[in-house]
Structures are given as structure tokens and as C-alpha cells.
Amino acid sequence: MSSLGTATRIAADTGANLAKGIGDVAKAKAADIGDTAKSRIRETLGGKIATAIKASGQQGHAQEAMPEPAPTFSDNSLAAADTSNTDTDADPASEVAAFVQRGGGPDEKTA
Numbered sequence: 001m002s003s004l005g006t007a008t009r010i011a012a013d014t015g016a017n018l019a020k021g022i023g024d025v026a027k028a029k030a031a032d033i034g035d036t037a038k039s040r041i042r043e044t045l046g047g048k049i050a051t052a053i054k055a056s057g058q059q060g061h062a063q064e065a066m067p068e069p070a071p072t073f074s075d076n077s078l079a080a081a082d083t084s085n086t087d088t089d090a091d092p093a094s095e096v097a098a099f100v101q102r103g104g105g106p107d108e109k110t111a
Contacts, residue, residue: 041047 042051
């Protein structure tokens with residue numbers, strides 16, 4: 001009975017190795033087909049346009065300037081801190097008026 005068990009184990013191992021080999025070959029073939037399709041698509045008009053867009057986008061990122069610093073807010077104010085004004089107290093009514101008027105606040109004359 002021992003030889004039957006050994007033969008069964010050898011057959012199972014052989015089947016597993018064959019399945020693994022078939023899977024590896026299938027993966028390689030799929031990758032090759034994918035690469036071939038990508039290269040053929042790259043040669044079409046749409047592929048060339050996409051390549052040009054991608055290249056211009058990468059150049060744009062390289063030339064971007066440093067971003068401006070974020071505004072700072074003081075106390076519980078909704079308005080950004082004004083460094084030229086020494087008054088640190090926020091006036092909620094003028095902030096709301098400035099928002100509604102889309103202007104600079106009560107100091108600014110609107111028509």
C-alpha cells in the first residue's frame with residue numbers, strides 16, 4: 001500500500017507543478033499581449049494626443065512656483081489676519097457686511 005501512496009503523491013505533485021507552469025506561461029503571454037496592445041494604441045492618433053497631453057502636464061508640474069502661504073486667522077475671526085492693522089479685535093458685523101457686499105467692509109464706499 002505504501003507504493004500506491006507514493007505514486008499518488010508523485011501524481012499530485014506533478015499535477016501541481018504542471019498547473020503552476022501553465023499559470024506562469026499564461027501570465028507571461030497575457031503581459032506580452034498587453035504590451036503589444038499598448039504599443040499599437042500608442043501609435044494611433046488618440047494615443048499620440050494622450051502622450052502629448054501627459055508630457056505637457058508633467059512639464060507644467062515641474063515649472064510651478066512655490067504655493068502662496070495659507071492665510072492666518074486670529075482669535076475667532078472668519079477674516080484673514082490683516083498685518084497692516086494693529087486692531088486685533090474682529091467685528092462680526094463688518095465681516096458679514098463685507099461678505100454680503102463682496103467688498104472691503106464698512107470703510108469702503110459702494111455705489
